[in-house]
Amino acid sequence: SIPIVYCLMEGKTRNLYNSVFNFLRLNLLASVNPSIIITDFETALRDTLSFFFPNARTVGCWFHHNQAVWKNMKRRGYLDLTNSNPNAMKALRMLLALPLLPSADIQRAFDVVRIFAINHNVPMVDFFEYYQNFWLRRVGVDALSVNGLPRRTNNSVESFHNALRLKFNVVHPNLW
Structure with missing residues (x-):
């Protein structure tokens, strides 16, 4: 650039x-x-x-997405949870990776991550609501997906x- x-x-x-x-x-x-x-x-x-x-x-x-998601997670008080609970950290990392998917797959993958968190007793319901409402609805999956781009x-x-x-x-x- x-x-x-x-x-x-x-x-x-x-x-x-x-x-x-x-x-x-x-x-x-x-x-x-x-x-x-x-x-x-x-x-x-x-x-x-x-x-x-x-x-x-x-x-x-993609960097700005990850930075904003990480800051929101910390602001909601989930830093200790993600540091102490491997499943919480795994759920967070999966959310951070969603933009790497094709836009058509992001919503379905988000649902899989949310179900993973529920099934593994990761109490971050409001964090998932934030992600759904802001990133998937307001920003939109087409603007979120960096899949296939030479620069992300x-x-x-x-x-x-x-x-x-x-x-x-x-x-x-x-x-x-």
Whole structure:
């Protein structure tokens, strides 16, 4: 991945993204028609990308999925459970692997993981509800699946952002 455009923004709203991509589409990227776009799960950005690149498949970054699922598991207080109960850890790892499946198989595989957790007395019902409601319903299996993609993350972009952040020595620098 090679950055071709840098843009400093004051926020992450759909209107701001629309303004940026409208400018880019008209002035720099008129003939660019990507088939796949890998991004994080930010709704405003994903909606904008889908609008400006309607023929592209917008896919979520597998790393960001796993990071968000792990943080949610910890926030719900299941870290000790997953560290002490091998079946809880196995269920968590199976959830983290769901995006590797074809989109048509993800819901069925999720149901298998949930049944595994129930059958092995893994008390994480609310965590499975979160996964069902957010990842499978809101994000959707088509955006979740990275199956068959040569790249499953946008880590090269994240590495660049991290290096830039270290140069500024603050998370959100004020350029003025």
